[in-house]
Amino acid sequence: NAGVTQTPKFQVLKTGQSMTLQCAQDMNHEYMSWYRQDPGMGLRLIHYSVGAGITDQGEVPNGYNVSRSTTEDFPLRLLSAAPSQTSVYFCASRGDTDTQYFGPGTRLTVL
């Protein structure tokens, strides 16, 4: 099992550019989520999905879109990047147990 994988590891964007952060898991987990981590603020939930075709907003969804066409993949799209979106992004998945498995993260800088 590869667990939860994320690409890219690092990304630099200019204001207004768009990009997609990729997330995949091979554990057949129904629940997947995206968090952003900012200094002194812990992890904040952006969007989550409880299964293919089902997504919902978390705590800080503005500026981000998600889709869940398969159980394995849960990409996060930035439509028009802003400096306030500079952060470290983590994808996570959870199966029937209470354990969330986190990916290694994507460090995004928006200039």
Next chain:
Amino acid sequence: GDSVTQMEGPVTLSEEAFLTINCTYTATGYPSLFWYVQYPGEGLQLLLKATKADDKGSNKGFEATYRKETTSFHLEKGSVQVSDSAVYFCASRMDSSYKLIFGSGTRLLVRP
């Protein structure tokens, strides 16, 4: 709304010292409680959990007891090692929700 508060860091200790990282929660019911650890450059890993009052979670020498009376879940370790240097996150989750609520994290630095 529900929230988790943990002590600010950084916490700097010498090897073999005793560690306590405080965590308190607010919730409308009785959530499950977790401690996650993040080593440098990595994602978060579950360290331990407790699902009901008076439960004690333990792993790798770390312990935390779910205290309903004080709404707390403090993390302790009797003798820390340099390899324990990391950021520790307390988190809660209501049974009726998929969402984890995280504290702001506490950085631990253990010096030889």
